[in-house]
Amino acid sequence: MITEPKLENRNEQHYVAIRTQVTMQELDTAIQQLCREVLAWIAHQGIxxxxxxxxxxxxxxxxxxLDIEVGIPTVSVESTNDRVRAGVLPAGLYASLVYTGWDSGIEANAALLDWGAKQSLVWDAWETEQGRAFGARLMSFLTDPNEEQDQAKWETEVAIRLADPHPR
Structure with a gap:
């Protein structure tokens, strides 16, 4: 199931994350491993x-x-290390939707991008030699796998920041 896309203004969000590069085939394993590692780090820090x-x-x-970060939203963090870094998701207007089922990610991302094209939205994105870069394109894992083990029931939000209509 994929919900209807929506637009919403979001405030900036501090986070800590681990950045890496992976292939599509390595993505699921990387997400699981890095998420566990970041969660362990913040628990050790008392965050x-x-x-x-x-x-x-x-x-x-x-x-x-894919050049990715796997992160956890937090309050502002003063001290990190070479592996776990602090960052800030930019404030702005985001398009988002929620999908159910771990295996529906590609379909849901395509649905949001198609909807955005039909709405004539302009993403905060640009082309580079390495691929398409984004100011903020996220998949937030709304379901705790420790509470719901059936991946077909997991809910994930896809959100992409729109380009600033009035750049400075």
């Missing part, structure tokens, strides 16, 4: 998450490598 874990797509080349 309480302020939202659901997420995958941030920085640069996408579906046939080669």
């Amino acid at each position: 309480v998450p302020t939202g659901a874990p997420f995958l941030r797509n920085l640069v996408i080349d579906m046939k080669a490598l």
Whole structure:
């Protein structure tokens, strides 16, 4: 199931994450491993998450490598290390939808991109030599797999920031 897309203004969001590059075939394993690692790091630091874990797509080349971060929203973090880094998701207007079922991610992303094209939305995105880069393109994992083990019931939000209509 995929919900109707919506537009919403969001405030900036601090987070901690691990950045890596993976192929599409490695993505699921990387998400699981890195999410566990970031959660363990924040628990060790005594930091309480302020939202659901997420995958941030920085640069996408579906046939080669994805440059990603796996992160956890937090309050502002002062001290990190070489592996776990602090970041900020930018404020702005985001288009989003929620889908059910772990295996529906590609279909849901395509649905949001198609909807955006029909609405003449302009994404905060640009082309690079490594692929398409995004200012903020996220998949937030709304279901805790420790509470719901059936992946067919997992809910995930896809959100993409729109380009600023009035750049500075």
